[in-house]
Amino acid sequence: MAEESILTDDFLRELMNVGEVDILVGVPTFNDARTVGQVVQAIRAGLLKYFPRQRAVIINADGGSKDETQELVRAASISDLQHGSNLPALRTLHCISTRYSGPPQGGNALHTIFAAGDLLRASACAVVAADSTSIEPEWLDRLLRPVTRDNFDLITPLYRRHKFDGLLVRNLVYPMSRAIYARQIREPYASEFAFSGRLNTHFLSAESPQYGESGNEFNLLVAAISGGFRIAQAFLGDKTRLDQPPSDLVQAMRQTVAPLFGSLERNFPYWSNDGQPQPIPAIGPVPELNLEPLRINRKRLFQMFTHGVSELRPVFEVILSPTTYAELQRAAAKSEDQFSFKDELWVRTVYEFAASHHKEVINRDHIIQALAPLYRGRAYTFLVENRDASSEQVEENVEGLCRTFERLKPYLLDMWERK
């Protein structure tokens, strides 16, 4: 049954006017006036160029923007295309902009898009971030073609990133989700992805709802893995944003680490079984890392780590085992030149946090917040170790960390089941 209850009456009427579609492209927005027009134009160009015969709709799920984002979406959907002038329109390309109920959170926007896709019986859906200024019409082809032609159920992106971009993903989210769910998905929290109608229906009709206020893209991925759906990764190109990426680390951890830890709770029967890591087919070239030099304040990361280790003692004593905390204290006592947050200690720390999150030893959000200073220490070590590293060396180091996460998975299981 579709989730019509979260869709407003006006939005439902608009969807009913559209009728069934083959392809749905969702664009979640919240005050994205500066970029959304360009993104919608690229989507339109991509749909008209690569899917001219399919019935398609663009759905903009807005969180209540105050900067006329919705008006710009509507304008961009009827304006002349910048990406190509001779595109034949064989079908009407619909574009609907709606204000979803609830607070402006990505999870609510995705939920609206998923529900709309289910209601319109779209056989292929894609989600594109409204701040992706580097988007090209080809992205639509790379994301949607494997779903429409090759019967894949979920396509996650591969981007060309700077070697120090996405440190939280490289040091925690990717290696841990790979060790837990035995799939090598490089972008578990993708802002662009595509999925089949089958997977969408499966995800929405799960007995226990898996969608939340954040992390719905990750929950969809986990649903695809545990449901045995076909997954692939597609290379899109450079990922650039108009603004600097969000610098609020705690908020980023709430959006990524909290859903990852939460998913362990729901999917324990699946991940507690032994599973060998399975590679995921990659469509397109394997992206290389961008090695341009960056000016980074490493010293501040180190200071915040040592400060956190000493100041958060009463919190760490509840979350961590005495051995791990003692090791952290020893590491934090070293000078900046000698300090190193080794892979094994980092993995044990993360697993103990995950187990404490499961046992709810203190408020779960406090557990996520307490991990932030320790992550800063790990990020510092990653930056130092890979300062002069080549693309291959960085990949080797990340691979080494992934293997440590996989090797210590029994430690997590042991902590998980211990009373």
Next chain:
Amino acid sequence: MREIIISELTQAMHEIARSFARFLPRLAVMLVIVIVGWVIAYSLRAALRSILRLLRFDRLSEHAGATELLQKAALPSSSELLSRFVFWVAWLGFILVGISFLGIVGVQEHISGFFGFLPRLFAAMFLFFFGLMASSFFSRAALLAAVNADLPSPRLISSTIRVLIVILVASMTFEELGLAEHTVLVAFAIVFGALMLGLALAFGLGGRDLARRFLERRFVHAEKDEREDELSPL
């Protein structure tokens, strides 16, 4: 004369015997009530202990910071303490009911007062426990937020918040119990006012340099820091 004395004494003896005969069944009833009360209170304690264990009350109490306080005072765990408290309150209630059967003049009023006080006692306990929980939660939240925002002296901020909430909760608890309401209110106002004044003086005078550095870092150099920190966690 002698006969009168003997008659009076005999009558008095009869009176005592009659009174004793009247009192004895009441005493027996009281003893029965006390014994039955003990059995009921004991069963209540055992049942409550099991329920609290099932509800993981000790963990809740640990979260509230109550366990730490109890350990410092060499007292048993929260669930054990609460079970014992309920046992004694229940048994004391039965003892008082038993005493009321003895028909002693003036006791009845005190017994009614005791039973009237019980709801307030439980409300005060409830208030105090959840107040401790709130103080623990908010002080930890402040500690984490201060550490992640790189503020100076996070533990001082956290402890101040904890102390303030505990003082507020303690004064509310005493007010609920009706114990020295005015004294507690005045004491609370003095302590709270003194703390605020102390903080203002400490920050304004003693911590002048610290405050300046902190404000400079927050508002003057913040832009520079952000420019240097070009890393994206995601």
